Amino acid sequence: MSKVLVIGAGGVGSVAVHKMAMNSDIFSHITLASRRIVSCEKVAESVLARTGVTIDVAQVDADDVAATIALIEKVQPKLVVNLALPYQDLNIMDACLATKTDYLDTANYEPRDTPKFEYGWQWAYQERFKEAGIMALLGSGFDPGVTSVFASYIKKHLLDTIDTLDILDCNGGDHGQHFATNFNPEINIREVTAPSRHWEGGEWVEGPALSHKQSFDFDQVGPKNMYLMYHEELESLAKFYPEIKRIRFWMTFGDAYLKHLEVLQNVGMTRIDPVIYEGKEIIPLQFLKAVLPEPSSLGSTTKGKTNIGDIATGTKDGVQKTVYVLNICDHEDAYAETGNQAVSYTTGVPAMIGAAMMLTGAWKGKGVFNIEQFDPDPFMDMLNKHGLPWQVKELDAPLAF
Numbered sequence: 375m376s377k378v379l380v381i382g383a384g385g386v387g388s389v390a391v392h393k394m395a396m397n398s399d400i401f402s403h404i405t406l407a408s409r410r411i412v413s414c415e416k417v418a419e420s421v422l423a424r425t426g427v428t429i430d431v432a433q434v435d436a437d438d439v440a441a442t443i444a445l446i447e448k449v450q451p452k453l454v455v456n457l458a459l460p461y462q463d464l465n466i467m468d469a470c471l472a473t474k475t476d477y478l479d480t481a482n483y484e485p486r487d488t489p490k491f492e493y494g495w496q497w498a499y500q501e502r503f504k505e506a507g508i509m510a511l512l513g514s515g516f517d518p519g520v521t522s523v524f525a526s527y528i529k530k531h532l533l534d535t536i537d538t539l540d541i542l543d544c545n546g547g548d549h550g551q552h553f554a555t556n557f558n559p560e561i562n563i564r565e566v567t568a569p570s571r572h573w574e575g576g577e578w579v580e581g582p583a584l585s586h587k588q589s590f591d592f593d594q595v596g597p598k599n600m601y602l603m604y605h606e607e608l609e610s611l612a613k614f615y616p617e618i619k620r621i622r623f624w625m626t627f628g629d630a631y632l633k634h635l636e637v638l639q640n641v642g643m644t645r646i647d648p649v650i651y652e653g654k655e656i657i658p659l660q661f662l663k664a665v666l667p668e669p670s671s672l673g674s675t676t677k678g679k680t681n682i683g684d685i686a687t688g689t690k691d692g693v694q695k696t697v698y699v700l701n702i703c704d705h706e707d708a709y710a711e712t713g714n715q716a717v718s719y720t721t722g723v724p725a726m727i728g729a730a731m732m733l734t735g736a737w738k739g740k741g742v743f744n745i746e747q748f749d750p751d752p753f754m755d756m757l758n759k760h761g762l763p764w765q766v767k768e769l770d771a772p773l774a775f
Protein backbone atom coordinates (compact mmCIF):
# COMPACT_ATOMS: atom_id res chain seq x y z
CA MET A 375 0.00 0.00 0.00
CA SER A 376 1.58 3.30 -1.08
CA LYS A 377 -0.47 6.35 -0.44
CA VAL A 378 0.70 9.47 -2.20
CA LEU A 379 -0.35 13.10 -1.72
CA VAL A 380 0.14 15.31 -4.78
CA ILE A 381 -0.04 19.08 -4.18
CA GLY A 382 -0.71 21.27 -7.24
CA ALA A 383 -3.39 20.50 -9.81
CA GLY A 384 -1.94 22.37 -12.80
CA GLY A 385 -0.73 20.82 -16.07
CA VAL A 386 2.16 18.94 -14.46
CA GLY A 387 0.05 17.72 -11.52
CA SER A 388 -2.61 16.52 -13.93
CA VAL A 389 -0.16 14.43 -15.99
CA ALA A 390 1.55 13.00 -12.89
CA VAL A 391 -1.77 11.93 -11.36
CA HIS A 392 -3.01 10.35 -14.62
CA LYS A 393 0.24 8.39 -14.86
CA MET A 394 0.09 7.36 -11.18
CA ALA A 395 -3.46 6.10 -11.71
CA MET A 396 -2.20 4.04 -14.65
CA ASN A 397 0.29 2.41 -12.24
CA SER A 398 -1.98 1.53 -9.35
CA ASP A 399 0.28 -1.37 -8.34
CA ILE A 400 2.74 1.29 -7.10
CA PHE A 401 0.34 4.14 -6.33
CA SER A 402 -2.43 2.32 -4.50
CA HIS A 403 -4.11 5.49 -3.24
CA ILE A 404 -3.82 9.02 -4.65
CA THR A 405 -4.95 12.29 -3.07
CA LEU A 406 -4.67 15.45 -5.17
CA ALA A 407 -4.74 18.75 -3.30
CA SER A 408 -4.53 22.29 -4.62
CA ARG A 409 -5.38 25.87 -3.76
CA ARG A 410 -8.69 25.56 -5.62
CA ILE A 411 -10.69 22.38 -5.19
CA VAL A 412 -12.20 22.88 -8.65
CA SER A 413 -8.75 22.34 -10.22
CA CYS A 414 -8.51 18.98 -8.42
CA GLU A 415 -12.06 17.95 -9.37
CA LYS A 416 -11.35 18.58 -13.05
CA VAL A 417 -8.31 16.30 -12.92
CA ALA A 418 -10.17 13.67 -10.87
CA GLU A 419 -12.97 13.52 -13.46
CA SER A 420 -10.49 13.06 -16.30
CA VAL A 421 -8.53 10.41 -14.36
CA LEU A 422 -11.72 8.46 -13.69
CA ALA A 423 -12.84 8.70 -17.33
CA ARG A 424 -9.45 7.72 -18.75
CA THR A 425 -8.24 5.12 -16.24
CA GLY A 426 -11.26 4.04 -14.17
CA VAL A 427 -9.40 5.05 -10.98
CA THR A 428 -11.07 7.23 -8.36
CA ILE A 429 -8.75 9.64 -6.56
CA ASP A 430 -9.41 11.76 -3.46
CA VAL A 431 -9.29 15.53 -3.71
CA ALA A 432 -8.63 18.20 -1.10
CA GLN A 433 -8.26 21.96 -0.85
CA VAL A 434 -5.05 23.33 0.66
CA ASP A 435 -3.10 26.55 0.59
CA ALA A 436 0.42 25.18 0.68
CA ASP A 437 1.73 28.60 1.75
CA ASP A 438 0.08 27.76 5.06
CA VAL A 439 2.37 25.22 6.76
CA ALA A 440 -0.11 24.37 9.52
CA ALA A 441 -2.84 23.63 6.97
CA THR A 442 -0.46 21.44 4.97
CA ILE A 443 0.59 19.57 8.12
CA ALA A 444 -3.09 18.98 8.97
CA LEU A 445 -3.72 17.62 5.46
CA ILE A 446 -0.69 15.29 5.59
CA GLU A 447 -1.80 14.03 9.03
CA LYS A 448 -5.27 13.34 7.67
CA VAL A 449 -4.16 11.61 4.45
CA GLN A 450 -1.15 9.80 5.99
CA PRO A 451 0.76 9.50 2.69
CA LYS A 452 4.11 7.76 2.34
CA LEU A 453 5.23 10.56 0.02
CA VAL A 454 4.26 14.17 -0.74
CA VAL A 455 4.75 15.11 -4.42
CA ASN A 456 5.00 18.91 -4.70
CA LEU A 457 3.76 20.05 -8.13
CA ALA A 458 2.57 23.48 -6.97
CA LEU A 459 4.85 26.46 -7.62
CA PRO A 460 8.51 26.91 -6.58
CA TYR A 461 7.37 29.46 -3.96
CA GLN A 462 5.77 26.65 -1.95
CA ASP A 463 8.83 24.35 -1.81
CA LEU A 464 10.15 25.33 1.61
CA ASN A 465 6.73 25.42 3.25
CA ILE A 466 5.91 21.94 1.96
CA MET A 467 9.35 20.70 3.05
CA ASP A 468 8.62 22.13 6.53
CA ALA A 469 5.29 20.28 6.60
CA CYS A 470 7.06 17.06 5.56
CA LEU A 471 9.63 17.51 8.34
CA ALA A 472 6.90 18.06 10.92
CA THR A 473 5.09 14.88 9.83
CA LYS A 474 8.19 12.82 8.94
CA THR A 475 7.00 12.28 5.38
CA ASP A 476 9.16 11.89 2.25
CA TYR A 477 9.15 14.77 -0.28
CA LEU A 478 9.62 15.20 -4.05
CA ASP A 479 9.49 18.24 -6.34
CA THR A 480 10.28 19.34 -9.92
CA ALA A 481 11.56 22.90 -9.46
CA ASN A 482 13.82 24.54 -6.92
CA TYR A 483 12.70 27.12 -4.41
CA GLU A 484 12.42 30.70 -5.52
CA PRO A 485 11.40 33.60 -3.28
CA ARG A 486 8.43 35.53 -4.68
CA ASP A 487 10.17 38.90 -4.59
CA THR A 488 13.57 37.87 -6.07
CA PRO A 489 14.03 35.95 -9.32
CA LYS A 490 16.81 33.94 -7.76
CA PHE A 491 16.52 30.23 -8.18
CA GLU A 492 19.19 28.17 -6.51
CA TYR A 493 19.38 24.94 -4.56
CA GLY A 494 21.03 26.54 -1.49
CA TRP A 495 17.71 27.08 0.27
CA GLN A 496 16.73 23.44 -0.08
CA TRP A 497 20.17 21.92 0.44
CA ALA A 498 20.07 23.70 3.83
CA TYR A 499 17.44 21.10 4.88
CA GLN A 500 19.95 18.25 4.51
CA GLU A 501 20.68 17.68 8.22
CA ARG A 502 17.08 18.14 9.34
CA PHE A 503 15.80 15.60 6.79
CA LYS A 504 18.55 13.18 7.77
CA GLU A 505 17.77 13.52 11.46
CA ALA A 506 14.06 13.03 10.79
CA GLY A 507 14.92 9.85 8.83
CA ILE A 508 13.16 11.08 5.69
CA MET A 509 14.15 11.65 2.08
CA ALA A 510 13.69 14.60 -0.28
CA LEU A 511 14.19 14.14 -4.03
CA LEU A 512 14.71 17.51 -5.73
CA GLY A 513 14.10 18.27 -9.38
CA SER A 514 12.29 15.19 -10.72
CA GLY A 515 10.83 16.79 -13.87
CA PHE A 516 12.41 16.88 -17.33
CA ASP A 517 14.83 19.75 -16.89
CA PRO A 518 15.75 19.58 -14.11
CA GLY A 519 15.15 15.88 -13.88
CA VAL A 520 15.57 13.66 -16.90
CA THR A 521 18.43 15.80 -18.24
CA SER A 522 20.41 15.09 -15.05
CA VAL A 523 19.50 11.38 -15.21
CA PHE A 524 20.79 11.42 -18.83
CA ALA A 525 24.08 12.87 -17.50
CA SER A 526 24.33 10.05 -14.91
CA TYR A 527 23.56 7.52 -17.62
CA ILE A 528 26.30 8.98 -19.84
CA LYS A 529 28.76 8.79 -16.96
CA LYS A 530 27.74 5.22 -16.06
CA HIS A 531 27.57 3.70 -19.54
CA LEU A 532 28.88 5.93 -22.32
CA LEU A 533 31.91 7.93 -21.17
CA ASP A 534 34.56 7.29 -18.51
CA THR A 535 34.97 11.02 -17.99
CA ILE A 536 32.72 13.87 -19.12
CA ASP A 537 34.55 17.01 -20.27
CA THR A 538 31.67 19.14 -21.53
CA LEU A 539 27.90 18.85 -21.22
CA ASP A 540 25.31 20.83 -23.21
CA ILE A 541 21.62 20.49 -22.42
CA LEU A 542 19.45 21.37 -25.43
CA ASP A 543 15.77 22.02 -24.79
CA CYS A 544 13.65 22.48 -27.90
CA ASN A 545 9.92 22.94 -27.93
CA GLY A 546 8.95 22.70 -31.57
CA GLY A 547 5.25 22.87 -30.70
CA ASP A 548 2.86 25.49 -32.08
CA HIS A 549 -0.15 26.35 -29.90
CA GLY A 550 -1.69 28.77 -32.39
CA GLN A 551 -1.72 31.70 -29.91
CA HIS A 552 0.07 35.03 -30.42
CA PHE A 553 1.80 34.70 -27.06
CA ALA A 554 1.51 32.03 -24.40
CA THR A 555 3.87 30.08 -22.18
CA ASN A 556 3.89 26.31 -21.98
CA PHE A 557 4.09 26.20 -18.23
CA ASN A 558 3.22 28.62 -15.48
CA PRO A 559 3.74 32.05 -17.18
CA GLU A 560 5.04 33.76 -14.07
CA ILE A 561 7.73 31.12 -13.46
CA ASN A 562 8.52 30.84 -17.18
CA ILE A 563 9.02 34.58 -17.71
CA ARG A 564 11.12 34.95 -14.55
CA GLU A 565 13.36 32.15 -15.84
CA VAL A 566 13.69 33.49 -19.39
CA THR A 567 14.40 37.08 -18.38
CA ALA A 568 17.13 36.14 -15.85
CA PRO A 569 20.78 36.75 -16.88
CA SER A 570 22.38 33.83 -18.73
CA ARG A 571 24.88 31.82 -16.73
CA HIS A 572 26.96 28.76 -17.49
CA TRP A 573 29.65 26.79 -15.70
CA GLU A 574 33.14 26.92 -17.14
CA GLY A 575 36.54 26.15 -15.65
CA GLY A 576 35.21 25.98 -12.09
CA GLU A 577 33.26 29.24 -12.13
CA TRP A 578 30.02 30.82 -13.30
CA VAL A 579 30.18 32.93 -16.45
CA GLU A 580 27.33 35.48 -16.66
CA GLY A 581 25.88 37.40 -19.58
CA PRO A 582 22.75 39.42 -20.39
CA ALA A 583 19.52 37.44 -20.79
CA LEU A 584 19.02 35.89 -24.26
CA SER A 585 22.20 37.47 -25.63
CA HIS A 586 23.91 34.33 -26.94
CA LYS A 587 22.16 32.58 -29.82
CA GLN A 588 23.03 29.46 -31.86
CA SER A 589 21.11 27.49 -34.46
CA PHE A 590 20.73 23.72 -34.09
CA ASP A 591 18.98 21.17 -36.28
CA PHE A 592 16.73 19.17 -33.96
CA ASP A 593 15.66 15.70 -35.04
CA GLN A 594 11.94 15.60 -36.02
CA VAL A 595 11.65 19.37 -35.42
CA GLY A 596 14.18 21.01 -37.76
CA PRO A 597 16.59 23.93 -37.35
CA LYS A 598 15.77 26.28 -34.47
CA ASN A 599 17.44 29.21 -32.75
CA MET A 600 18.40 28.36 -29.19
CA TYR A 601 19.64 30.70 -26.48
CA LEU A 602 22.11 30.23 -23.65
CA MET A 603 20.25 30.38 -20.35
CA TYR A 604 20.72 29.68 -16.69
CA HIS A 605 18.84 26.62 -15.58
CA GLU A 606 18.85 25.09 -12.14
CA GLU A 607 20.33 21.69 -12.99
CA LEU A 608 23.58 23.46 -13.90
CA GLU A 609 24.13 24.10 -10.19
CA SER A 610 23.60 20.53 -9.03
CA LEU A 611 25.46 18.99 -11.98
CA ALA A 612 28.46 21.24 -11.29
CA LYS A 613 28.37 20.07 -7.67
CA PHE A 614 27.95 16.35 -8.26
CA TYR A 615 30.09 16.10 -11.42
CA PRO A 616 33.06 18.35 -10.62
CA GLU A 617 35.01 16.70 -13.48
CA ILE A 618 32.85 18.49 -16.09
CA LYS A 619 34.76 21.52 -17.35
CA ARG A 620 31.88 23.27 -19.07
CA ILE A 621 28.12 22.87 -18.56
CA ARG A 622 25.66 24.92 -20.62
CA PHE A 623 21.88 25.01 -21.02
CA TRP A 624 20.17 26.08 -24.26
CA MET A 625 16.49 26.66 -24.92
CA THR A 626 14.75 27.40 -28.22
CA PHE A 627 12.50 30.43 -28.63
CA GLY A 628 10.69 31.63 -31.73
CA ASP A 629 11.14 35.21 -32.94
CA ALA A 630 7.49 36.07 -32.21
CA TYR A 631 7.81 34.88 -28.59
CA LEU A 632 10.94 36.98 -28.10
CA LYS A 633 9.38 40.06 -29.72
CA HIS A 634 6.36 39.87 -27.40
CA LEU A 635 8.61 39.33 -24.41
CA GLU A 636 10.76 42.32 -25.33
CA VAL A 637 7.71 44.58 -25.56
CA LEU A 638 6.26 43.26 -22.30
CA GLN A 639 9.59 43.87 -20.60
CA ASN A 640 9.97 47.34 -22.09
CA VAL A 641 6.55 48.43 -20.88
CA GLY A 642 7.17 47.01 -17.41
CA MET A 643 4.69 44.13 -17.52
CA THR A 644 7.30 41.57 -16.39
CA ARG A 645 8.16 43.50 -13.20
CA ILE A 646 7.84 41.57 -9.95
CA ASP A 647 7.86 44.55 -7.60
CA PRO A 648 4.46 45.87 -6.49
CA VAL A 649 2.90 48.89 -8.23
CA ILE A 650 -0.19 50.78 -7.09
CA TYR A 651 -3.15 50.40 -9.42
CA GLU A 652 -6.44 52.07 -8.47
CA GLY A 653 -5.32 52.24 -4.86
CA LYS A 654 -4.36 48.58 -4.70
CA GLU A 655 -0.93 46.94 -4.87
CA ILE A 656 -0.49 44.63 -7.84
CA ILE A 657 2.53 42.78 -9.23
CA PRO A 658 2.61 43.42 -13.01
CA LEU A 659 3.88 39.89 -13.83
CA GLN A 660 1.08 38.32 -11.80
CA PHE A 661 -1.46 40.50 -13.60
CA LEU A 662 0.07 39.47 -16.92
CA LYS A 663 -0.32 35.81 -15.93
CA ALA A 664 -4.02 36.45 -15.32
CA VAL A 665 -4.57 37.70 -18.89
CA LEU A 666 -2.43 35.09 -20.68
CA PRO A 667 -3.86 31.73 -21.75
CA GLU A 668 -3.66 29.08 -19.02
CA PRO A 669 -0.93 26.62 -20.08
CA SER A 670 -3.35 23.76 -19.39
CA SER A 671 -5.72 25.24 -21.99
CA LEU A 672 -3.11 24.95 -24.79
CA GLY A 673 -3.20 21.17 -24.99
CA SER A 674 -6.04 20.82 -27.47
CA THR A 675 -4.44 23.15 -30.04
CA THR A 676 -0.73 22.37 -29.71
CA LYS A 677 0.88 20.48 -32.57
CA GLY A 678 4.52 19.45 -33.04
CA LYS A 679 7.19 17.91 -30.88
CA THR A 680 9.58 18.60 -28.05
CA ASN A 681 13.15 17.39 -28.36
CA ILE A 682 15.25 17.63 -25.20
CA GLY A 683 18.61 16.01 -24.60
CA ASP A 684 22.21 16.11 -23.43
CA ILE A 685 25.27 16.31 -25.65
CA ALA A 686 28.44 15.30 -23.83
CA THR A 687 32.05 15.08 -24.89
CA GLY A 688 34.67 13.03 -23.10
CA THR A 689 36.66 9.87 -23.33
CA LYS A 690 35.74 6.19 -23.35
CA ASP A 691 38.59 3.69 -23.06
CA GLY A 692 40.99 6.50 -23.90
CA VAL A 693 39.12 7.51 -27.09
CA GLN A 694 37.51 10.98 -27.51
CA LYS A 695 33.75 10.74 -28.13
CA THR A 696 30.67 12.93 -28.40
CA VAL A 697 27.38 11.33 -27.35
CA TYR A 698 23.82 12.63 -27.48
CA VAL A 699 21.01 11.22 -25.32
CA LEU A 700 17.57 12.63 -26.09
CA ASN A 701 13.83 12.23 -25.94
CA ILE A 702 11.30 13.39 -28.52
CA CYS A 703 7.73 13.86 -27.33
CA ASP A 704 4.69 14.59 -29.49
CA HIS A 705 2.25 17.23 -28.18
CA GLU A 706 -0.81 15.60 -29.75
CA ASP A 707 0.06 12.14 -28.40
CA ALA A 708 0.57 13.59 -24.92
CA TYR A 709 -2.80 15.33 -25.16
CA ALA A 710 -4.58 12.20 -26.38
CA GLU A 711 -3.26 10.21 -23.44
CA THR A 712 -3.65 12.68 -20.55
CA GLY A 713 -5.45 15.80 -21.80
CA ASN A 714 -2.24 17.88 -21.44
CA GLN A 715 0.42 19.11 -23.88
CA ALA A 716 3.98 17.76 -24.03
CA VAL A 717 5.63 20.33 -21.74
CA SER A 718 3.37 19.23 -18.87
CA TYR A 719 3.71 15.61 -20.00
CA THR A 720 7.52 15.62 -20.10
CA THR A 721 7.50 17.00 -16.52
CA GLY A 722 4.62 14.99 -15.04
CA VAL A 723 5.86 11.59 -16.24
CA PRO A 724 9.32 11.96 -14.58
CA ALA A 725 7.59 13.22 -11.42
CA MET A 726 5.59 9.97 -11.39
CA ILE A 727 8.76 7.94 -12.09
CA GLY A 728 10.76 9.69 -9.34
CA ALA A 729 7.88 8.99 -6.96
CA ALA A 730 7.88 5.34 -8.07
CA MET A 731 11.65 5.14 -7.42
CA MET A 732 11.04 6.30 -3.86
CA LEU A 733 7.93 4.24 -3.14
CA THR A 734 9.41 1.00 -4.47
CA GLY A 735 12.72 1.58 -2.64
CA ALA A 736 14.70 1.54 -5.91
CA TRP A 737 16.12 4.86 -4.71
CA LYS A 738 16.42 5.40 -1.00
CA GLY A 739 18.32 7.54 1.48
CA LYS A 740 17.92 9.92 4.38
CA GLY A 741 18.45 13.58 3.64
CA VAL A 742 18.04 15.87 0.63
CA PHE A 743 19.09 14.48 -2.77
CA ASN A 744 19.32 15.63 -6.35
CA ILE A 745 18.28 13.18 -9.00
CA GLU A 746 21.79 12.64 -10.45
CA GLN A 747 22.92 11.13 -7.14
CA PHE A 748 21.04 7.88 -7.85
CA ASP A 749 21.48 4.93 -10.21
CA PRO A 750 19.99 6.11 -13.53
CA ASP A 751 19.12 2.62 -14.81
CA PRO A 752 15.74 1.91 -13.14
CA PHE A 753 14.58 5.47 -13.96
CA MET A 754 15.72 5.21 -17.60
CA ASP A 755 13.94 1.88 -17.84
CA MET A 756 10.67 3.43 -16.65
CA LEU A 757 11.04 6.36 -19.09
CA ASN A 758 11.01 3.84 -21.93
CA LYS A 759 7.94 2.08 -20.57
CA HIS A 760 5.84 5.09 -19.58
CA GLY A 761 5.78 7.38 -22.58
CA LEU A 762 9.20 9.07 -22.78
CA PRO A 763 11.44 6.69 -24.75
CA TRP A 764 14.99 7.91 -25.23
CA GLN A 765 17.71 7.34 -27.79
CA VAL A 766 21.49 7.42 -27.74
CA LYS A 767 23.47 8.75 -30.72
CA GLU A 768 27.16 9.10 -31.27
CA LEU A 769 28.03 12.37 -33.03
CA ASP A 770 30.97 12.69 -35.43
CA ALA A 771 32.27 15.80 -33.69
CA PRO A 772 31.64 18.03 -30.66
CA LEU A 773 29.35 21.06 -31.07
CA ALA A 774 31.11 23.69 -33.17
CA PHE A 775 30.21 26.52 -30.74
Ligand code: NDP
Pocket residue numbers: 381382383384385386387407408409410411413414434435436437457458459460462480481513514515516517518519556557558559561669670717718720721
Ligand atom coordinates in the same frame (compact mmCIF):
# COMPACT_ATOMS: atom_id res chain seq x y z
P1 NDP B 1 0.49 25.51 -13.13
O1 NDP B 1 0.49 26.96 -12.84
O2 NDP B 1 -0.29 24.96 -14.27
O3 NDP B 1 0.02 24.71 -11.83
C1 NDP B 1 0.44 25.01 -10.55
C2 NDP B 1 -0.63 24.50 -9.60
O4 NDP B 1 -0.21 24.78 -8.27
C3 NDP B 1 -1.98 25.16 -9.83
O5 NDP B 1 -2.93 24.14 -9.96
C4 NDP B 1 -2.19 25.96 -8.56
O6 NDP B 1 -3.43 25.92 -7.96
C5 NDP B 1 -1.31 25.24 -7.56
N1 NDP B 1 -0.90 26.17 -6.51
C6 NDP B 1 -0.35 27.39 -6.66
N2 NDP B 1 -0.15 27.96 -5.47
C7 NDP B 1 -0.59 27.06 -4.55
C8 NDP B 1 -0.67 27.07 -3.15
N3 NDP B 1 -0.27 28.12 -2.42
N4 NDP B 1 -1.18 25.98 -2.54
C9 NDP B 1 -1.63 24.91 -3.23
N5 NDP B 1 -1.59 24.86 -4.57
C10 NDP B 1 -1.07 25.92 -5.22
O7 NDP B 1 2.02 25.07 -13.25
P2 NDP B 1 2.62 23.76 -13.93
O8 NDP B 1 1.75 22.60 -13.66
O9 NDP B 1 3.00 24.08 -15.31
O10 NDP B 1 3.97 23.60 -13.09
C11 NDP B 1 4.00 22.98 -11.82
C12 NDP B 1 5.43 22.97 -11.29
O11 NDP B 1 6.27 22.26 -12.19
C13 NDP B 1 6.05 24.37 -11.16
O12 NDP B 1 6.79 24.40 -9.97
C14 NDP B 1 6.96 24.47 -12.35
O13 NDP B 1 8.04 25.34 -12.11
C15 NDP B 1 7.43 23.02 -12.46
N6 NDP B 1 7.92 22.68 -13.80
C16 NDP B 1 9.07 21.94 -13.87
C17 NDP B 1 9.57 21.56 -15.10
C18 NDP B 1 10.75 20.66 -15.18
O14 NDP B 1 11.04 20.16 -16.27
N7 NDP B 1 11.46 20.37 -14.12
C19 NDP B 1 8.94 22.00 -16.36
C20 NDP B 1 7.67 22.67 -16.18
C21 NDP B 1 7.21 23.03 -14.92
P3 NDP B 1 -4.94 26.13 -8.37
O15 NDP B 1 -5.11 25.69 -9.81
O16 NDP B 1 -5.62 25.17 -7.44
O17 NDP B 1 -5.22 27.55 -8.14
